[in-house]
Amino acid sequence: MTIFQQRQQALQREMIERGWSGFLVTNNVDIYYYCGSMQTGYLFIPAEGDALYLVRRSLVRAEEEASAAVEALGSLKTLGERLRARCAGGCGSAASPLRIATELDVLPVQLYLRLQAALPGAVWEDGSLLVREQRMIKSPDEVVAIREAARVVDAALEAVIPHIREGMAEFELMALIEHQLRLRGHQGLMRMRAYNSELITGMVAAGAAAAVPTYFDGPAGGTGLHPSSPQSSGRALIGRGEPILVDIGCTIDGYLIDQTRTLVIGDLDPELQRAYDVAEQVLRATEARLQPGVIAEHLYLLALDQVQEAGLSAHFMGYGADQVKFLGHGIGLEIDELPVLAKGFKYPLAPGMVIAIEPKFTFPGRGVVGIEDTYLITENGYEKLTISRDGILRV
């Protein structure tokens, strides 16, 4: 049995408990997660029995890749009949309507209406959270990919450091980083799940420009090149003595890593250096608590206390109205996975979770300093997946 079939079975157990007939997986990333292929179509996982991958294109590639029976999608008119046929005895008879779950957090309304019309009488359930919670616990093969992504990010960072110089534009540094990542196998996409969310390799910005707030749901900002992509690197020139925030990731075999280091040409202002040191202290204190059973939000609340003691609350994770209210986030096929280290997230840490933790401090007009590493929660504690050296990296 493949890891993909194991995931289908785990989903089936949850569906049986909920009385659902099946899950119509529509999102490309979820389809990949459950069957190992990302061709266009729908993956139907009945509560009992074998999965069916209805593919528009490419059928040939789906047949090669997928841990599921593959059929041509054909007309949506035949969908109801085919899903019913897939459901074992009890899960969709005339007496009991089909209860179909799907990912309402990402599925567009138009497509949902078409699916509803194709399955008259079906009851629809929101399966988003179930999928996101299952994906929260990584299997060993997923960790292997994330570990490799961590190696690639470190190698790319070390490769570009010797080329950073005063007067280089932020976007030139970003272009260098991306080139090094791509040469090492980065797939070129960094996937996010939330509506309207986009990520361009990460947040690479220096000095005042890094402290410009953005729409991006993260602590660092950047001007971007234009109001039509208002995040990360812009045209600002990197100056001596200002913090260069290199918050980057990459994707290997579908899986992301996320890492931040603060660089500087020359010496950092003592106040920013002190803030950086507090960021490292927050990270170390968080690490000391990374073990199964600890509640996700507690890590955020503890960090808030530490930051307050250091007198840096106004600068933590953004500044003023543009602060974000978290310390870290789950990461895997997407960068905005569960658990979030934030208020309201009551998940106890559990083995297999992979979490990026990113204490940062923003100083308007001066820059952003901080550090971010990505961790695997293990039976007894954690394994740090990112491998880059710590501390302010002097160029």
Added chain:
Amino acid sequence: MTIFQQRQQALQREMIERGWSGFLVTNNVDIYYYCGSMQTGYLFIPAEGDALYLVRRSLVRAEEEASAAVEALGSLKTLGERLRARCAGGCGSAASPLRIATELDVLPVQLYLRLQAALPGAVWEDGSLLVREQRMIKSPDEVVAIREAARVVDAALEAVIPHIREGMAEFELMALIEHQLRLRGHQGLMRMRAYNSELITGMVAAGAAAAVPTYFDGPAGGTGLHPSSPQSSGRALIGRGEPILVDIGCTIDGYLIDQTRTLVIGDLDPELQRAYDVAEQVLRATEARLQPGVIAEHLYLLALDQVQEAGLSAHFMGYGADQVKFLGHGIGLEIDELPVLAKGFKYPLAPGMVIAIEPKFTFPGRGVVGIEDTYLITENGYEKLTISRDGILRV
């Protein structure tokens, strides 16, 4: 009045005709189109009166950038009240419920349900097509950006050609191209609107690998680096005498260009050379018909006739079951805009449309050849926006 306010007014005229109270623009690209800013939030354009941009973050940046009144988004509970207040007299009184349009082609169901709950009694309309049809006709400023993107793509292509060599991996060529694009101001994202659609700079693949079909809704394929991003460049090594398909774009000031050239190290097989020549002939014949009033689908049907006469129908725009059924597509802020040159698209060409036209032929096991240029429809005909030299480019 800014171009963004002019766009709001054009939308208002359409809303008044339809009896809608206003448009709640939710999609980041559409928000940018109508107000010049892309911060997180909702842009409400009432049928009469001034637009209101409700922003989560960054408020500061929205205030600097947007051609609209800006307010903090706050709680969704206040949304109904605030939208009603924005509507002039008749468009949402107790007697007549608010009729709110939004983009149901991209809005996720979960968010739609939250918005419905926030505006009890409101009637929702699907405004997707209206927005897409308005965006189909470009204003002069949009054409300026697309023209600049065309210049950047050409410069990047010419910069990499001297570095292409036998035995180079596809992904190494792609990394070089992306680096050159980014150094010239490419924003690093290529936006698509359709659900699950993704684009990694374009389709750069050589020989047999280029003919491997993909899930991507386009004529060229590519293995990609992994089943989790199964398109475009993979690890195949570029060989002598095989077609190297360089279908690339970039984004400048939010706007995309799309261009394909076929390259070869040495000489191309005569059969593939002939197919390439037919692709150029199809493009020339299409150009000869590019003028206001011509129906979009006719250009596709005429191409089908030409291809059939040349005996290449089975190879046109993909092979066998993986053929796509179009000749070209609108392009602007996204790569999958209207009009599509395909059956069922009855739009008459009109000044301001920008269309990428991409006749290509796929030969399984051997490669893909073809050409793609992007055109602006003018009052009297067309302007070719892409500027790269034609013909098979010998390396």
